[in-house]
Amino acid sequence: MYAEMKGSLLEERIKGQAQAELTGAGMYFSLARAAKEHNLLEVADSFKELALEHAAQASYYASLVGRYPYEETELWQFIKGLSKAEEFGDVMISELAAQVKESGFAETAEMVKSFAAQHKHHAEVTAQLLEKYAPKSVKDKANKRYVCSVCGFVYEGEQENEPENYTCPLCSMPKEVFALEG
Numbered sequence: 001m002y003a004e005m006k007g008s009l010l011e012e013r014i015k016g017q018a019q020a021e022l023t024g025a026g027m028y029f030s031l032a033r034a035a036k037e038h039n040l041l042e043v044a045d046s047f048k049e050l051a052l053e054h055a056a057q058a059s060y061y062a063s064l065v066g067r068y069p070y071e072e073t074e075l076w077q078f079i080k081g082l083s084k085a086e087e088f089g090d091v092m093i094s095e096l097a098a099q100v101k102e103s104g105f106a107e108t109a110e111m112v113k114s115f116a117a118q119h120k121h122h123a124e125v126t127a128q129l130l131e132k133y134a135p136k137s138v139k140d141k142a143n144k145r146y147v148c149s150v151c152g153f154v155y156e157g158e159q160e161n162e163p164e165n166y167t168c169p170l171c172s173m174p175k176e177v178f179a180l181e182g
Helices: 009-037 041-064 072-102 106-133
Strands: 145-148 154-156 178-180
Touching (some): 072 106
8 A cells, every 4th residue: 555655645644644643642641640640540541541542543554654664574674773772762761861860850860760771671672582583684784884863773774775855763853863883
């Protein structure tokens, strides 16, 4: 389906809907956190359910427009870059937690620090999956590696072959934010 709609108004509408659903998921998770703080546990649970539904919808729309790879080799190549981004997230979010703590928000800093630990765990899980299941061609290091300076996603290969409107699959920043590694 994606090949037929690439570059069309329909593709743009579906991309917009994917973003709206993703925003909705974040909104409902935030509302659930607020409800929980006010001891409205049933309300919080309802908002969490709505958030998960929005997240599922966002992922479906994203798959329709080819936001994330479907073919097996491309899937593993993406996961390889994602694993590196999770490592980067651990470092960057740990630094953010330290800044939050230095600013006098110790309780918030602890929560942010727990998010860094989650990113570290995500990096470990994706690395283990790569080692166990990815084909050798994906495990081999490419000649060129480009790192997104915003989120740490690693693109392996000839990024100059990507179209000018290429964006990072994680943070949607333009390819100009990628730097050649090494």
